[in-house]
Amino acid sequence: MSQTVDRALSILPLLAQGPADLGQVADRLGVHKSTALRLLRTLHEHGLVYRQQDQRYRLGARLFALAQEAVENLDVREIAHPHLAALNERTGHTVHLAVHEDGEVLYIDKVESRYPVRMYSRIGKPVAITVAAVAKLLLADLPEPERRALAAKLDYPRYTPRSTPDAAAFLQELATVREQGWATDLGGHEESINCVAAPIRGADGRVVAAMSVSAPNVVVTAEELLALLPLVRRTAEAISHDYSGTTPPKEAGATDDE
Amino acid sequence: MSQTVDRALSILPLLAQGPADLGQVADRLGVHKSTALRLLRTLHEHGLVYRQQDQRYRLGARLFALAQEAVENLDVREIAHPHLAALNERTGHTVHLAVHEDGEVLYIDKVESRYPVRMYSRIGKPVAITVAAVAKLLLADLPEPERRALAAKLDYPRYTPRSTPDAAAFLQELATVREQGWATDLGGHEESINCVAAPIRGADGRVVAAMSVSAPNVVVTAEELLALLPLVRRTAEAISHDYSGTTPPKEAGATDDE
DNA sequence: TCCGGGCGTTGCGTCATGCGCAACGCGCAT
DNA sequence: ATGCGCGTTGCGCATGACGCAACGCCCGGA
Numbered sequence: 001m002s003q004t005v006d007r008a009l010s011i012l013p014l015l016a017q018g019p020a021d022l023g024q025v026a027d028r029l030g031v032h033k034s035t036a037l038r039l040l041r042t043l044h045e046h047g048l049v050y051r052q053q054d055q056r057y058r059l060g061a062r063l064f065a066l067a068q069e070a071v072e073n074l075d076v077r078e079i080a081h082p083h084l085a086a087l088n089e090r091t092g093h094t095v096h097l098a099v100h101e102d103g104e105v106l107y108i109d110k111v112e113s114r115y116p117v118r119m120y121s122r123i124g125k126p127v128a129i130t131v132a133a134v135a136k137l138l139l140a141d142l143p144e145p146e147r148r149a150l151a152a153k154l155d156y157p158r159y160t161p162r163s164t165p166d167a168a169a170f171l172q173e174l175a176t177v178r179e180q181g182w183a184t185d186l187g188g189h190e191e192s193i194n195c196v197a198a199p200i201r202g203a204d205g206r207v208v209a210a211m212s213v214s215a216p217n218v219v220v221t222a223e224e225l226l227a228l229l230p231l232v233r234r235t236a237e238a239i240s241h242d243y244s245g246t247t248p249p250k251e252a253g254a255t256d257d258e
Numbered sequence: 259m260s261q262t263v264d265r266a267l268s269i270l271p272l273l274a275q276g277p278a279d280l281g282q283v284a285d286r287l288g289v290h291k292s293t294a295l296r297l298l299r300t301l302h303e304h305g306l307v308y309r310q311q312d313q314r315y316r317l318g319a320r321l322f323a324l325a326q327e328a329v330e331n332l333d334v335r336e337i338a339h340p341h342l343a344a345l346n347e348r349t350g351h352t353v354h355l356a357v358h359e360d361g362e363v364l365y366i367d368k369v370e371s372r373y374p375v376r377m378y379s380r381i382g383k384p385v386a387i388t389v390a391a392v393a394k395l396l397l398a399d400l401p402e403p404e405r406r407a408l409a410a411k412l413d414y415p416r417y418t419p420r421s422t423p424d425a426a427a428f429l430q431e432l433a434t435v436r437e438q439g440w441a442t443d444l445g446g447h448e449e450s451i452n453c454v455a456a457p458i459r460g461a462d463g464r465v466v467a468a469m470s471v472s473a474p475n476v477v478v479t480a481e482e483l484l485a486l487l488p489l490v491r492r493t494a495e496a497i498s499h500d501y502s503g504t505t506p507p508k509e510a511g512a513t514d515d516e
Numbered sequence: 517t518c519c520g521g522g523c524g525t526t527g528c529g530t531c532a533t534g535c536g537c538a539a540c541g542c543g544c545a546t
Numbered sequence: 547a548t549g550c551g552c553g554t555t556g557c558g559c560a561t562g563a564c565g566c567a568a569c570g571c572c573c574g575g576a
Contacts, residue, residue, distance in 0.1 A: 002300045003562065004534065005266040009304040013320075016327040022553060032536045037554070042260045046267040050359050053464075055553075059328035061359045061384070062271075067325040068383055069274040070317035101308050101319045125326050126319070260534070262563065280524060290565045295525070313524075 007031060008039040012059065015049065019056040074099075076209045077108050080200065080239045084111050084211065087235050091228060093215040096195075098127060099208070100138035103150055105129050108209075130156050130164045131188035133197035134210035140178040141199070141207035147174065162188045182233060183210075186222050194222045196229050198236035203244040211236055265289060266297040270317065273307065277314040332357075334467045335366050338458065338497045342369050342469065345493050349486060351473040354453075356385060357466070358396035361408055363387050366467075388414050388422045389446035391455035392468035398436035399457070399465035405432065420446045440491060441468075444480050452480045454487050456494035461502040469494055 007029055014020065014028055026036035040057055043049040047062030071077065077097060084095045088111040097109035104126045129135045139147060151167040151174075164170045177183040185195040197212035213232055215225055265287055272278065272286055284294035298315055301307040305320030329335065335355060342353045346369040355367040362384045387393045397405060409425040409432075422428045435441040443453040455470035471490055473483055 001303070002262060002266070002296050004260060004262040005297060005300040006303070008260070008263040008266070009300065009306065012304070012324055016324050016331075018331055023551090033553075034537085034555080035535060038260050038534075039263060042263040042267065045259070045264070046270070047360060047362075048267065058331075059324060061362050061364050063321065063325045063328060064364060065384060066270055066274050066317060067321045070321060073274070073276055073316075102305060104305075104319050106319050106322060126323060261532090262534080281522090291524075292526080292566085293564060296563075 004039075007035075008043060011036075011039060011043060012048065015057055015059050019052065019054075019058045021056045025057065071108055074108055076200065076239075076243060079242045080209065080211065081109060083235050083239050083242075084109060087213065087231070088112075091213060091231070093213045093219075093225075093228075096134060096212045096214065098132075098134040098138065098210050098212070100135075100142075103129075103153075105132065105135040105138055128157075128159065128189045130154055130170055131159060131185055132212075133183040133185040133195040134212045136174060136177045136183040136185075137197055137199045137210040138207055140174040140183075147171070159189050160187055160191050162186065164188065182229060184226070185212075187217075192216045192218060194225050196225055196232055198229075198233045199240075200236050200243065201240045208243070209239075211239070262297075265293075266301060269294075269297060269301060270306065273315055273317050277310065277316045279314045283315065329366055332366055334458065334497075334501060337500045338467065338469065339367060341493050341497050341500075342367060345471065345489070346370075349471060349489070351471045351477075351483075351486075354392060354470045354472065356390075356392040356396065356468050356470070358393075358400075361411075363390065363393040363396055386415075386417065386447045388412055388428055389417060389443055390470075391441040391443040391453040392470045394432060394435045394441040394443075395455055395457045395468040396465055398432040398441075405429070417447050418445055418449050420444065422446065440487060442484070443470075445475075450474045450476060452483050454483055454490055456487075456491045457498075458494050458501065459498045466501070467497075469497070 010029060011025060014025065020028075022033055022036055022040070025040065026033045029036055029039075040049060044051060044057075044060070047060045047065075049057050050060035051057055076099065080097050084097060088095045095111045096107050098105050098107050106126050127135055129139070139150065142150065148171065151170050154167065154170070156164055156166050156170070158165070164173060181199065183197045185193075185197075187194060193214060193216050195212045195214040197210050199207040200209040200211060202208045211232070213225070213228055217225075268287060269283060272283065278286075280291055280294055280298070283298065284291045287294055287297075298307060302309060302315075302318070305318045305323075307315050308318035309315055334357065338355050342355060346353045353369045354365050356363055356365050364384050385393055387397070397408065400408065406429065409428050412425065412428070414422055414424050414428070416423065422431060439457065441455045443451075443455075445452060451472060451474050453470045453472040455468050457465040458467040458469060460466045469490070471483070471486055
């Protein structure tokens, strides 16, 4: 709604693809160089953009700091973390925590078993929304019209033969998931990876987050992983309980027993 | 330089401290509610800001995605990573990679030995610039005037009795570091933690990044850690070599992960 | 039930502000 | 030496961002 800010912010995804010089930025924005310069300077002052030695611009450090602070302030994450760690300790598998936001589902925490190496590369990245078990749980809880609208405008990439093929199948799957209160992804994203997930609910019963346990089937079969379902659900319920308890929503009518 | 963008971007750090409603944002910006609304809407459209159910605003998902893409596009990081992993494998200690940007030093990669648990919480976070070994290396390489200016405007918190006390001591330390080509932090940030670090240089000899090995002295004494110095320096040199060699920018490098 | 206050939202008239232009300085390659 | 490409600057004009005031809505108290 604000042209100037809109243009400035459009620079960010542009730079996310890689460094660019002033002319490139101006061209891709469709504005004069002097305009692009002014915007870049403002972004620079706020640390969102950094100018390297060759004068080209890249995304800046403050961006990380902001993302950090944002994720650290998420109270669900903070409350859930010890539970996730415990579950990881017990099962040895990768544990994820995800939330829904504006049509995207993204991981906000992760505890990995074996190789901590590529760990952080996932957090904050949008997940494959049409197949991920956590995504199904989060979207299944949306109000009917929103859910339909979202399902209609999604893409349905065929990662594997087991990927959700289209909106109809997706909505069907969401209905099942909503009813049973848990979800799986059996090779729908990557052939050899299976996941089982459970919802975390707020005091009002709405799904506020979802957690999952994932493992490649070279480690455990899908059946073995599914055997963990009760444990996963219990963990999710424990988190829900902690979360509802410590979330004094100013003044909400129905407060659970405590 | 652009008032509108400036105001809009000022909202981000404000929200980083926690969710806020429209009135609060307008107040703290010193603008009319309608103005704040317009800015917030624009931020929202770009996904930098998210509106939760209670209508309050928080930082949005796109922020994470941007930070992710930014860090993944850093070629130093990509080149260094295997070396860091190897060093971690060999020593068992935590290994860091850091860069300098606009007066801040931040970690862009980390390989941790024992507990992967709190791992991601560090990446992207500014480091204790006056004491961290990697910070000393990065700042020691700055041109004289810049270095002095920066040293003068820094704070010198006394994390421990061994923390760098003031600008004079800091500049002195930087001189030493620059001369010897490596740096340490022996309990300057946290009593029981020691680090040894070495610089990574580009083709022109300038320090582009720094790496360090850290360990609590309950695991190894400072002396034992210092014994790793040659290994650390050799690793840093290997990275420098790789980096200088492959510096010719890979144009249109659409490296798809996954 | 009605009323009042607090919140987000809207349309509008004004003028500050962001815009493109054109000219300049600089480095680099010819 | 010379021209080109780049980032940078100052400026006059009109666009677009501003604050105002009025509205709708929800909630809580009377």
